[in-house]
Amino acid sequence: MDRRTLIVSGLMTLGAASVAYGQPLPPAQPRAAAPQAPPPPNSTPSYPTGGVGSGPPPNSSGQPPVQQGTYSEDEIVHGVSDFLGVTAESAGGAVERVFKSNGRPTAYIAGEEGSGAIAVGARYGRGLLYMKGKPPVEVFWRGPSVGWDFGGNASRVFTLCYNLEDPRDIFQRFPGVEGSAYFIGGLGVNYQRTDEITLAPIRAGVGFRLGASVGYLAYSRKRNLVPF
Secondary structure: OOOOHHHHHHHHHHHHHHHHHHOOOOOOOOOOOOOOOOOOOOOOOOOOOOOOOOOOOOOOOOOOOOOOOOOOHHHHHHHHHHHHHOOOHHHHHEEEEHHHHOOOOOEEEEEEEEEEEEEEEEEEEEEEEEOOOEEEEEEEEEEEEEEEEEEEEEEEEEEEEEEOHHHHHHHOOOEOOOOOOOEOOOEEEEOOEEEEEEEEEEEEEEEEEEEOOOEEEEEEEOOOOOHH
């Protein structure tokens, strides 16, 4: 290639470069951010401490939020099964019915009792009251019963307590709720109620009781042989 051809090619290259230099550049594209690792899990989450009706709204499933300081159905089923010496199926049937009507209990009493009646009867018992985050409290109970009720029995009792926020509130009289007694899987359940506190004793034992009775149970710190 001669010298003139090289000069012409050089001039054409410079002209194309000058034209390209004079044209605006395309807009800059944002550079994709580098992926970041997810934040570490919160090891100390905060939970609501209010009572019923004061907690957060229902979750996405439509169910009310779980109250802190209460016992789940699985915990109670295992407790009833172990303490009363019955199968998990029998305990689950009774507990499921109580939970369906009342929800999660705030406490429970595990104890033993003896009772007898010939139209007029009496019941005596002793147990421990359990609440989450608090030491067990010894509890005694006794009470009369009147009605179509004959026989006697000795039994273990697992009592679910609802709306019981202070252990001291158990020490009072709890009248029985008429027509609330029923049997599921060999376990007897009935309800006692005073003010806003509801007790649901679940019993299993030997003996024979016939009929429904109305009466009350008085819970105390010390044993008392007088049933009234």
